[in-house]
Amino acid sequence: MTTDFPTRIAYAEARDIVDRVAAARRMPVQRLPLSRAHAHVLAQDLVATLAIPGFDNAAMDGFALRHADLSTEGEAILQLQGEQFAGAPAAPGIAAGGCVRITTGAPLPAGADTVLMKEHARVEGDRVHVLQPPAAGQHVRRMGEDVRPGDGLLQAGEVLTPSRVALAASQGLPELDVVRRPTVAVFTTGDELIEPGMPLADGQLYNSNREQLVGLLRADGLDPVAWPTLPDDPAQVESALRHAGEAFDLILTCGGVSAGEKDYLPALLQRRGRVHFWKTRMKPGMPALFADGGTLGPALFLCLPGNPVSVLATYHAFARPLLDGLQGRAPRSSWRARLASPWDKRHERLEFLRGRLSPGDDGTLQVEPNPADGSHRMRAAADSDVLIVLEEGARHYPPGTVVTVLPY
Numbered sequence: 001m002t003t004d005f006p007t008r009i010a011y012a013e014a015r016d017i018v019d020r021v022a023a024a025r026r027m028p029v030q031r032l033p034l035s036r037a038h039a040h041v042l043a044q045d046l047v048a049t050l051a052i053p054g055f056d057n058a059a060m061d062g063f064a065l066r067h068a069d070l071s072t073e074g075e076a077i078l079q080l081q082g083e084q085f086a087g088a089p090a091a092p093g094i095a096a097g098g099c100v101r102i103t104t105g106a107p108l109p110a111g112a113d114t115v116l117m118k119e120h121a122r123v124e125g126d127r128v129h130v131l132q133p134p135a136a137g138q139h140v141r142r143m144g145e146d147v148r149p150g151d152g153l154l155q156a157g158e159v160l161t162p163s164r165v166a167l168a169a170s171q172g173l174p175e176l177d178v179v180r181r182p183t184v185a186v187f188t189t190g191d192e193l194i195e196p197g198m199p200l201a202d203g204q205l206y207n208s209n210r211e212q213l214v215g216l217l218r219a220d221g222l223d224p225v226a227w228p229t230l231p232d233d234p235a236q237v238e239s240a241l242r243h244a245g246e247a248f249d250l251i252l253t254c255g256g257v258s259a260g261e262k263d264y265l266p267a268l269l270q271r272r273g274r275v276h277f278w279k280t281r282m283k284p285g286m287p288a289l290f291a292d293g294g295t296l297g298p299a300l301f302l303c304l305p306g307n308p309v310s311v312l313a314t315y316h317a318f319a320r321p322l323l324d325g326l327q328g329r330a331p332r333s334s335w336r337a338r339l340a341s342p343w344d345k346r347h348e349r350l351e352f353l354r355g356r357l358s359p360g361d362d363g364t365l366q367v368e369p370n371p372a373d374g375s376h377r378m379r380a381a382a383d384s385d386v387l388i389v390l391e392e393g394a395r396h397y398p399p400g401t402v403v404t405v406l407p408y
């Protein structure tokens with residue numbers, strides 16, 4: 001069969017296509033209050049306007065003093081001249097030989113340069129005995145030592161972790177420009193599928209991929225909508241996908257994308273959509289198909305194979321990079337580990353094995369491949385915590401080989 005789209009391509013080629021399409025379909029920017037901006041991809045650079053700390057202040061509860069007053073031989077005794085609490089403007093100043101009671105975060109009174117911890121002092125009336133003299137400048141947090149005005153703080157493309165949202169809050173910003181998250185519709189397909197909780201007849205099995213996909217998407221900060229399972233009926237498949245294709249940014253399907261008599265998705269997307277690629281030289285997940293919706297609507301369609309482990313692998317191989325690209329997310333870090341056991345591939349294709357990560361005796365990460373490598377072996381996926389990426393080409397992997405791992 002001749003096709004007008006790439007097929008049986010290398011994973012790197014498929015990823016290039018995904019990345020290119022995603023970049024051309026970047027999601028719009030929206031301004032959100034901080035409390036709703038969490039976990040979004042930032043769409044602006046953030047430059048500091050405020051110094052943090054905004055003023056010299058105490059790092060400990062105790063007494064603000066002038067270090068020069070401690071230079072006498074023997075135990076210094078200072079005159080208590082007042083109090084300085086957090087939230088009040090800095091006290092006017094300390095006279096020679098004096099000190100001011102101060103709490104953590106309170107501005108340092110003019111002239112003071114050091115804080116004596118409460119535990120290192122003994123107070124008798126208005127006299128403060130210095131039991132353990134602090135070093136010059138000790139327990140003082142200097143204005144601007146963390147952030148200076150003009151510093152670059154955050155960059156577009158970074159994910160807003162709680163610490164980053166907090167950093168924006170510390171600059172007094174009530175809102176941030178973030179990338180709108182893609183809306184995602186999830187479809188499972190196949191007459192054999194039954195929802196958990198319903199009785200199972202001969203030849204049927206429970207739908208496990210829906211929960212898997214919804215969980216993967218939620219863990220990536222998305223809010224997917226799972227549609228009822230599509231029956232193996234081309235008219236119903238077309239109708240449902242057309243409705244979803246008009247309403248969502250991305251349609252994720254699983255099953256019905258291979259060569260079976262009831263695999264209707266490839267023909268439908270060739271007829272009504274524009275296929276970017278179908279079939280990649282990888283295992284599992286070979287039949288995955290990626291397309292523009294065309295007359296099915298403006299959505300992108302990523303059709304994953306039905307086998308549960310293929311869903312896991314293709315989510316990481318294609319869906320996550322696509323979602324990252326649509327949101328302009330900065331590249332994720334790549335993790336590597338040493339194979340704890342040898343592995344021989346039975347083919348040259350790129351392979352995503354399941355494995356369990358553990359710290360090795362020498363402190364480097366080790367990964368133990370799970371021998372149950374069939375794409376229906378869900379239990380092996382549940383017993384594991386990473387996908388092990390074995391590149392296309394090489395087949396023999398001795399123990400100790402450094403491999404890329406994708407944690408899940």
Ligand SMILES: Nc1nc2c(c(=O)[nH]1)N[C@H]1C(S)=C(S)[C@@H](COP(=O)(O)OP(=O)(O)OC[C@H]3O[C@@H](n4cnc5c(N)ncnc54)[C@H](O)[C@@H]3O)O[C@H]1N2
Pocket residue numbers: 188189190192193205206207208209210254255256257258259260263284285286287304305306307308310375
């Ligand atoms: N002649 C060929 N046969 C197959 C090929 C091929 O190239 N030529 N590819 C094989 C590969 S590789 C895969 S992967 C599967 C993928 O097929 P489909 O995407 O069409 O998926 P289905 O046939 O619908 O389902 C496969 C398998 O997964 C089970 N399944 C489906 N959905 C769910 C779900 N939601 N929850 C749990 N399990 C599900 C389904 O019952 C099947 O057992 O095709 C090979 N065949």
Ligand code: MOO
Pocket residue numbers: 282283284285286287305307310375376
């Ligand atoms: O490539 Mo299919 O996704 O293994 O069983």
